[in-house]
Amino acid sequence: MTTLTPVLSDLWDAPRSWKLEAYQDAGGYQALRTALSMETADLVTMVKDSGLRGRGGAGFPTGLKWSFLPPPDGGPRYLVVNADESEPGTCKDVPLMMANPHVLLEGVIITSMAIGCHRAFIYIRGEVVHVYRRLLAAVEEARAAGFLGENILGSGYDLEVVVHAGAGAYICGEETALLDSLEGRRGQPRLKPPFPAVAGLYSRPTVVNNVETIASVPLIVANGADWFNHMGTERSKGHGLFSLSGHVAKPGQYEAPLGITFRELLDMAGGIRDGHRLKFWTPGGSSTPILTDEHLDLVLDYESVGAAGSMLGTRALQVFDETTSVVRCVSRWNDFYQHESCGKCTPCREGTYWMKEILHRLEAGKGTEGDIDLLLDVADNIDGRSFCALGDASAQPVKSGIAYFREEFEQGLHTPAWELFPYEANALYSGVAS
Amino acid sequence: MTTPPSRPGSAVHDARAARHSYSAEVLERLSADAEQILAKYPEARSALLPLLHLVQSEDGYVSPAGIAFCADVLDLSRASVSAVATFYSQYKRHPNGEYTVGVCTNTLCAVMGGDAIFDRLSDHLGVGHDETTDDGKITLERLECNAACDYAPVMMINWEFFDNQTPGSAVETVEKLLAGEPVKPTRGADSVATFKEVSRVLAGFDDGRADEGEAAGPATLVGLELARKNDWRAPAGRTEQAAEHEAGTEPVGDTGSSAERKPQAPADTSPSGPTAGDDSDAKGSGKEGSA
Numbered sequence: 001m002t003t004l005t006p007v008l009s010d011l012w013d014a015p016r017s018w019k020l021e022a023y024q025d026a027g028g029y030q031a032l033r034t035a036l037s038m039e040t041a042d043l044v045t046m047v048k049d050s051g052l053r054g055r056g057g058a059g060f061p062t063g064l065k066w067s068f069l070p071p072p073d074g075g076p077r078y079l080v081v082n083a084d085e086s087e088p089g090t091c092k093d094v095p096l097m098m099a100n101p102h103v104l105l106e107g108v109i110i111t112s113m114a115i116g117c118h119r120a121f122i123y124i125r126g127e128v129v130h131v132y133r134r135l136l137a138a139v140e141e142a143r144a145a146g147f148l149g150e151n152i153l154g155s156g157y158d159l160e161v162v163v164h165a166g167a168g169a170y171i172c173g174e175e176t177a178l179l180d181s182l183e184g185r186r187g188q189p190r191l192k193p194p195f196p197a198v199a200g201l202y203s204r205p206t207v208v209n210n211v212e213t214i215a216s217v218p219l220i221v222a223n224g225a226d227w228f229n230h231m232g233t234e235r236s237k238g239h240g241l242f243s244l245s246g247h248v249a250k251p252g253q254y255e256a257p258l259g260i261t262f263r264e265l266l267d268m269a270g271g272i273r274d275g276h277r278l279k280f281w282t283p284g285g286s287s288t289p290i291l292t293d294e295h296l297d298l299v300l301d302y303e304s305v306g307a308a309g310s311m312l313g314t315r316a317l318q319v320f321d322e323t324t325s326v327v328r329c330v331s332r333w334n335d336f337y338q339h340e341s342c343g344k345c346t347p348c349r350e351g352t353y354w355m356k357e358i359l360h361r362l363e364a365g366k367g368t369e370g371d372i373d374l375l376l377d378v379a380d381n382i383d384g385r386s387f388c389a390l391g392d393a394s395a396q397p398v399k400s401g402i403a404y405f406r407e408e409f410e411q412g413l414h415t416p417a418w419e420l421f422p423y424e425a426n427a428l429y430s431g432v433a434s
Numbered sequence: 435m436t437t438p439p440s441r442p443g444s445a446v447h448d449a450r451a452a453r454h455s456y457s458a459e460v461l462e463r464l465s466a467d468a469e470q471i472l473a474k475y476p477e478a479r480s481a482l483l484p485l486l487h488l489v490q491s492e493d494g495y496v497s498p499a500g501i502a503f504c505a506d507v508l509d510l511s512r513a514s515v516s517a518v519a520t521f522y523s524q525y526k527r528h529p530n531g532e533y534t535v536g537v538c539t540n541t542l543c544a545v546m547g548g549d550a551i552f553d554r555l556s557d558h559l560g561v562g563h564d565e566t567t568d569d570g571k572i573t574l575e576r577l578e579c580n581a582a583c584d585y586a587p588v589m590m591i592n593w594e595f596f597d598n599q600t601p602g603s604a605v606e607t608v609e610k611l612l613a614g615e616p617v618k619p620t621r622g623a624d625s626v627a628t629f630k631e632v633s634r635v636l637a638g639f640d641d642g643r644a645d646e647g648e649a650a651g652p653a654t655l656v657g658l659e660l661a662r663k664n665d666w667r668a669p670a671g672r673t674e675q676a677a678e679h680e681a682g683t684e685p686v687g688d689t690g691s692s693a694e695r696k697p698q699a700p701a702d703t704s705p706s707g708p709t710a711g712d713d714s715d716a717k718g719s720g721k722e723g724s725a
Contacts, residue, residue: 004661005668013658017649076476085581088540094581095654098621119476126487126524126636127580129593130622130647133635137644162474165636167483167522170578184482184508186521202477223671230669239668242657245583246542252584252656268660286541318542318583332541336578342521427547427587 002260004268005231005239008215009255012099018134020141023102029147031218035110036155038221043114047217049225051237056082056173056210057284057313059236059302066115068197069205078206079117080182080196081108081214083124083135084166084173088286088336089316092241093211095253097124098131100215101138105161107214109147110221112159115207119160123178126165135163170340174388175208177342188344189388212241233259236301236312244269246319247276247428258312259304263296265317273428276321280404284313286333287393289400290326310400325421326408330401331359337394348391351382355398362412365419372409376402453497461503464492468507471638478508482518484637486525491634495526523578524636531566531573532628533611536590537604540579546586547600552576554601555608571612573629584653585620592632594619597651621651 011017011026023029035043048063069077081104085093097104104122112120124132139161142148150158164182171177172187179201181187200206216238220228229237236258242265245251249270256265262281272278278293283300289310291298298308305312320329338352358375361367375398383395402409411420456464467488471481482504489500496519505512519525537552538544552574559567559574566573582588585597589604596607597620610617616625623646627635635641661667 003664003666004657005666006658006661007668009658010668012650013655013662014649016645018644086579088579089542089583090579091581091583091585095650099649099654125581126522127577127590127593128595129627129632129635130595130619130644133623133640133644136638136640140640160474163638164480165484165487165638166524167486167636168524169522181483182480183477184479184518186518219671227669227671243584245586246546250653250656251586252653254657254660256657268657316583320545324545329541329545332539332544336540339578423545423549426545427550 002256002264004254004256006255007219007239008096008100008103008212008241009253011103012095017099018101018138020102020138020145023100023106027222028102028218029106029145031222032106032109032147033153035113035221036153036157040114040116043110043221046225047114047220050220050228051225051232051235052213052216052220052228053236053302054210055212055216055240055314057087057287057311059312062209062213065197065209066111066207068195069115069207070198072116076119076202076204077115077117078201078204079108079112079115079120080175080179080201080206080208081120081122081211082173082175082178082208083122083211084178085211086125086170086173087314087316088333089243089245089282089318090285090314091243091245091316092253092314094128094131096211096215096241098128098134101134102142103218104135104211104215105138105142106147107217108161109142109152109159110217111207111209111214113157117207118158119162121182121201122161122163123172123182124163124165125172126167132163132165139163169342170336171342171388171390174390177388178208179206186342188342189390191387231257233257233299233301233303235303240315242300242315242317244317244319246281247273247321247324247426248319249273259299259301261296262291262298262300262317265300266296266319272319272321276323279320279322279324280326281320282313282316282318283310285316286318286336287311287389287396288313289396290404291400292404323421323425325363325417325423326401326405327359327363327412327417328421328423330397331356331363331417333397334359334394337390341390341394345387345391347382348386348388348394351378351386351391352394354378355382355394359398362409363417365412365414365416367409367413369413371413372402372406375409453493453499454502455499456492456503460492464488464503465507467637467639468503472507474638479510482508482510482515483522486515486519486522487633488637490526490530491630491637493529494532494630495529526573529566529570530629532571532630533591533626534573534575534593534629535604535608535611536575536577536580537599538578538580538582538586538588538590539576542583543579543587548587551587551589551599551601551604555604558605559608567612569612572608582621584656585651591617591619591626592629593636594622594626595651596620597653619647622647 014022052062053059169187172181176190177187196206242254280290302312338356341348343349379395379398382391471484485504501515504515539548563576589596589599623643
């Protein structure tokens with residue numbers, strides 16, 4: 001049996017855990033002292049050796065990403081933390097920053113030092129104002145303690161951290177769109193190559209990493225690469241936050257080694273709500289193809305979830321029971337992609353619009369002959385043909401939904417989804433009265 | 435909707451409310467703020483998003499005057515600034531209510547009750563998506579996922595969390611807002627600030643309220659509590675190992691006790707104890723689970 005491994009979440013139940021004092025009492029900023037005594041190349045090697053892979057969904061090896069920066073040329077280099085957590089189902093970075101902003105900040109300082117950056121940015125979505133307050137306050141606390149600013153802890157190393165609030169756009173979670181947004185433009189993705197490592201923010205070498213990725217760095221530095229890579233599976237190392245939501249008895253954050261199974265997590269979350277059974281779930285947000293009760297024993301690491309035809313993504317496990325209409329869910333996810341499509345490329349902009357027309361018909365029981373094949377055809381014309389991953393993502397709920405539950409889409413030719421699956425049966429109110 | 439609510443976006447409303455210029459005093463104050471914002475960025479244009487939040491904090495929306503101000507500060511055309519302002523959903527094109535009440539109607543929240551909550555609020559307030567009550571108090575919105583799915587269904591008021599809502603609890607909260615009473619988020623500051631005040635925070639001006647509220651809500655802590663209850667831990671790291679090692683070097687036992695026994699068998703010197711046990715528990719367990 002796999003057990004939970006609270007690392008990033010370990011401080012969350014401490015009194016006023018967001019304060020510098022609480023973080024330091026738990027050993028915080030010791031890793032920074034260790035890092036200041038190390039060669040920067042050794043820091044990069046250490047993170048490479050740990051096996052840490054990007055926690056924002058793509059799973060790219062973090063140390064390798066850092067090592068792609070060209071040799072220093074005397075000009076600026078940037079670290080940009082992607083704190084634009086917006087992928088439907090994903091809810092790990094926001095509580096992490098709310099409860100312990102300093103672990104992120106310590107990671108930012110160590111990473112900046114490792115890549116030779118003197119001005120780092122944390123790009124946080126604008127729709128979580130209290131989390132933004134906590135980050136702003138943490139930066140001020142860290143500066144007053146000498147962990148930020150000029151000559152950090154007498155090391156001669158200087159760093160400024162800017163916390164930047166976005167303004168509501170899912171696409172800004174895509175790293176190049178994020179950079180355009182941070183440059184004060186519409187958040188639209190850039191053509192790659194050049195990758196941000198070569199020409200990122202202000203066309204300078206830039207590392208863009210997710211919050212949880214950067215927050216994992218201090219503990220790797222403190223405990224060593226081996227400590228980290230002894231957790232997890234062969235190619236998916238370390239611990240990660242698994243976020244369970246939906247029709248489970250105890251939704252929430254569960255920090256476990258990668259490689260825990262869905263069944264183990266579901267058991268920890270008290271199983272499906274009373275009197276109901278699992279129907280379908282997403283392993284890592286709405287952009288990862290849905291899975292079903294056939295996949296209960298799936299090992300949640302990058303390789304195994306990939307082999308099952310989906311993606312580990314952000315470990316956002318949205319769980320739906322048998323009362324839920326797949327057509328309704330797929331239709332609503334597509335509404336999201338259509339709403340958030342930046343409009344830059346035709347397959348995504350037009351494709352999500354036409355899929356919306358068809359899915360709304362099917363949900364209302366007014367589908368026409370051939371709609372399902374048409375839907376699949378449109379999805380295929382987006383998937384792999386759009387400018388960035390948003391378009392590809394929009395095709396996933398549609399394709400996987402039809403693959404596992406085609407008969408429900410066929411019923412959409414004559415019966416509304418709300419008659420097949422009365423929507424009032426889905427709601428789960430934990431409050432007193434509705 | 436049978437009775438059309440006042441549409442702040444309508445021409446009539448715009449003619450009444452649209453602000454096209456700032457007084458010298460306001461301009462001076464905004465310019466001083468803008469200078470602080472610009473100082474954070476190596477290239478001026480990066481200040482545009484915070485500047486748009488700033489003008490919203492002045493006017494309650496991105497007014498023509500606000501667009502002109504940003505354009506002048508950054509030496510951009512008004513069209514360039516408008517192009518950016520229209521891209522992001524938090525920038526309002528018409529005067530916003532004092533409180534934005536947003537209900538997440540993305541899939542998971544919708545299924546868990548978000549659709550029903552939105553419908554109830556819409557009926558109760560007599561406004562639809564992106565519409566404002568006649569008294570200018572509340573703008574109702576459908577929201578996309580706000581990163582709190584473990585608290586579904588979620589409502590946001592001026593970007594503060596109201597977790598685990600029901601149609602009834604949501605109506606109760608908006609009734610308080612309409613009556614001018616303060617409301618408290620389930621996770622966040624002690625009370626919800628106004629739309630203009632929150633916009634100023636998002637422009638980068640700390641309002642000194644970071645220490646209000648809790649560190650985490652119940653769902654955030656559910657896994658940690660389970661781990662504590664079962665004494666599940668991550669493998670011991672260097673720091674803890676060092677502490678244990680130090681503890682082990684203290685003289686223990688009386689003369690002639692087992693503490694003085696010399697190692698005799700390989701088992702006497704091989705690692706054991708809780709540290710190694712924890713370690714082997716955690717690592718590879720996923721692989722075993724898959725077998």
